[in-house]
């Protein structure tokens with residue numbers, strides 16, 4: 268038997284842990300609803316800490332609510348190798364989005380320990396705070412704060428739909444996690460590897476088990492607020508109305524018509540559409556809606572993004588409109604050297620794989636700005652995701668964890684930048 272670390276990856280343990288995690292925030296339809304910094308999210312962090320304890324892994328949290336499990340290295344002050352993803356989910360999320368990368372990172376570290384490895388530098392398993400952008404908008408708040416792309420002050424002040432800030436949510440969570448030591452925000456990172464489900468149909472369609480992610484498409488997000496005037500549905504005339512709902516729907520239709528392309532490459536989504544007072548016999552006084560705009564070509568994305576405010580203003584009618592851009596991330600390409608490691612590890616294990624870009628956003632975006640970063644994909648059945656029916660076969664989860672293990676094995680014994 269070779270002393271290949273991936274030989275120590277345990278498929279059953281990996282799947283059992285994912286099944287146990289799926290019970291935290293489980294929905295009746297078989298998915299998960301685990302909002303960022305919710306009790307279920309706190310339980311997930313505590314569960315990770317409990318799994319890490321027998322391995323001598325030390326849990327900690329930073330001021331932005333990111334969670335870490337550290338495997339000590341020979342040189343305690345060296346920049347760590349990091350691997351992980353997120354534990355929060357969409358409201359009707361699946362059992363694998365994000366959590367697979369966190370649990371697979373633990374599986375890889377456990378395999379490396381069982382293989383007798385001793386890393387030169389610390390290895391941090393990480394769960395980034397609020398990747399999904401569902402409870403707090405925009406998404407990826409934790410990794411952006413870690414990478415210095417957003418200040419801690421701005422991060423802590425972001426509010427959810429109930430008006431609670433990230434700081435409020437952290438304070439509410441702290442009593443349950445008070446035993447967990449805190450660590451400073453940010454810091455140098457040797458390299459970051461994130462394993463994640465593909466959230467698309469390509470790997471499954473081509474009968475492959477692993478994707479070597481080439482990059483992430485650009486993504487701009489907005490919050491649009493339309494101010495109208497509440498009025499009686501029976502007594503107010505159309506001429507005098509300031510109907511925020513009619514204006515908002517006109518904006519959405521005009522945006523969709525202007526922005527969508529024949530190639531179906533642009534991704535334009537209005538996922539949230541909140542009407543006030545949302546009463547059958549009251550003309551809407553206010554509508555707040557979200558915009559999620561994506562495109563693999565940065566210039567095209569920027570050009571389309573610049574059209575949003577003028578189109579909204581042109582369709583406001585008698586209402587007022589406020590367009591706020593929440594995030595603007597360009598398309599990115601991961602470094603070849605690190606992708607080579609993934610390709611070589613998958614080839615050595617005879618795991619069928621290919622390069623492919625990520626249409627979905629990931630925390631790796633922000634780590635990419637601070638250190639050599641790469642991602643490993645595993646297939647999504649029928650490409651279904653952000654959906655309670657999300658599924659990845661155990662054999663594919665196992666394959667991805669084996670590749671991750673051998674890539675980390677190479678990174679932890681070479682102090683030179685990968």
Ligand code: HGY
Pocket residue numbers: 398399400406626627628629
């Ligand atoms: O938005 C995204 O692409 C990620 O799944 N949150």
Ligand code: MN
Pocket residue numbers: 353364365398463628629
């Ligand atoms: Mn994700």
Ligand code: MN
Pocket residue numbers: 357364399653
């Ligand atoms: Mn997601």
